[in-house]
Amino acid sequence: xxxxxxxxxxxxxxxxxxLRIVKNLLKQIGFENVDEAxxxxxxxxxxxxxxxxxxxxxxxxxxxxxIEFLRNVRADADLKGTPFIxxxxxxxxxxxxxxxxxxxxNYIVKPFSSEILKGKIESVLGKI
Amino acid sequence: MSSxxxxxxxxxxxxxxxxxxxxxxxxxxILRPGEVKQExxxxxxxxxxxxxxxxxxxxxxxxxxxxxxxxxxxxxxxxKAAKVTDAVMSIYEACTFQDITGQRVTKxxxxxxxxxxxxDSMVIAMxxxxxxxAIETEARKAIDAAHQAAGESASxxxxxxxPGQGTSQSDIDRILAGEGT
Numbered sequence: 644x645x646x647x648x649x650x651x652x653x654x655x656x657x658x659x660x661x662l663r664i665v666k667n668l669l670k671q672i673g674f675e676n677v678d679e680a681x682x683x684x685x686x687x688x689x690x691x692x693x694x695x696x697x698x699x700x701x702x703x704x705x706x707x708x709x710i711e712f713l714r715n716v717r718a719d720a721d722l723k724g725t726p727f728i729x730x731x732x733x734x735x736x737x738x739x740x741x742x743x744x745x746x747x748x749n750y751i752v753k754p755f756s757s758e759i760l761k762g763k764i765e766s767v768l769g770k771i
Numbered sequence: 772m773s774s775x776x777x778x779x780x781x782x783x784x785x786x787x788x789x790x791x792x793x794x795x796x797x798x799x800x801i802l803r804p805g806e807v808k809q810e811x812x813x814x815x816x817x818x819x820x821x822x823x824x825x826x827x828x829x830x831x832x833x834x835x836x837x838x839x840x841x842x843x844x845x846x847x848x849x850x851k852a853a854k855v856t857d858a859v860m861s862i863y864e865a866c867t868f869q870d871i872t873g874q875r876v877t878k879x880x881x882x883x884x885x886x887x888x889x890x891d892s893m894v895i896a897m898x899x900x901x902x903x904x905a906i907e908t909e910a911r912k913a914i915d916a917a918h919q920a921a922g923e924s925a926s927x928x929x930x931x932x933x934p935g936q937g938t939s940q941s942d943i944d945r946i947l948a949g950e951g952t
Contacts, residue, residue: 660830660869667834667863671856703874703928732874734937735929739946750943753931754867757860759940 646768648673650696655679655686655712656730657704661753665699665730668757672764672771683712690722697768702731702738710745717746726767730755804890812887819876819883830869837862871931878930 652674654665662679669677678693680686684707686700698716702709709729716722729742730751742750749763765771837859844855931937938946 656870658827658870658873660827660834660866663831663834664863664866667838668860671860671863703930732871732931733928734932734939734943736938736942736946738928739938739943743947747947750947752937752940752943753871754864755940756864 646765646771647696648771649676650674651676651678651693652697652699653678653680653686653689653695655681655683655698655700655704655709657681657701661701661730665760668760669699671757672761683707683709683715686712687715687719687722690716690725691719695725697764698725698727699730700727702729702733702742710742713742713745713747728763728767730760804894808887808890808894812883812890816880816883819880823873823876826869826872830866833862834866874930 652669654662654669654677656662656665656679662681666677666679678689678695680689682704683700686698687707689695690698700709700712704712707715709731713727713729716725716727723746726748727746728749728751729747730753731738732753734752739750748767751759751763761771840855840859844852844859847855929937
């Protein structure tokens with residue numbers, strides 16, 4: 644089944660620059676319907692108001708971090724199936740395992756290329 | 772067989788110890804730790820904040836220019852448009868440096884806070900023979916708070932790894948695939 648490129652995608656990062664970069668890269672890949680949030684709390688609120696086909700989130704944010712946001716998503720009966728990719732500078736093995744155990748769909752280390760982003764999205768959603 | 776020092780020997784040792792402590796306190800006083808804290812560390816933190824703001828501003832300008840190029844690419848022949856688009860994508864990718872820089876600067880600021888805390892401890896230790904109890908109590912509270920904050924922030928997150936450290940993307944892929952640890 645092909646990926647619906649019109650699906651809403653939610654990107655979460657406290658750096659405006661990163662939001663802009665990821666949004667542009669997603670646009671280039673073909674995703675046009677991209678919303679933004681600057682921390683896990685705001686993002687969870689947005690997810691309760693709108694159904695997203697993919698979430699791409701940073702880890703290191705305040706007041707609600709990416710890992711807390713992920714756990715909240717996985718603990719919510721309505722949201723737990725949402726594909727969730729963590730994009731972060733945190734590359735310690737412990738962090739990766741913690742994210743895996745929390746139910747992350749995939750994990751990208753910053754800095755990254757558009758090819759890596761596309762590849763990880765395809766591994767979660769299917770061929771674009 | 773060594774003999775236990777007599778009273779005069781003990782007195783001389785204590786005198787040397789007292790002289791050493793006095794000299795050390797004088798040397799520490801010369802370093803003017805209060806000034807180091809108030810002037811240099813605060814200024815260094817401000818400079819680091821300026822780096823973050825400066826790189827953020829520059830990055831947005833670079834991306835504004837890249838957005839213009841993307842618009843222009845739409846009016847070009849297919850081959851040329853593809854080349855321009857690839858180049859603009861490279862610019863976008865390279866702009867992630869700003870995020871990494873910001874996180875590294877945050878780490879350095881955290882380190883400066885630890886240095887500041889050590890200086891506070893030193894100021895208390897080398898203060899007047901009868902330090903003001905209120906000031907000492909205040910300083911100790913600040914140190915305890917800094918300790919607590921440092922402990923919390925260091926609990927799980929490490930920030931960007933230096934080159935050669937951390938876990939590579941391929942290792943992460945293996946972990947997520949259940950092949951490692």
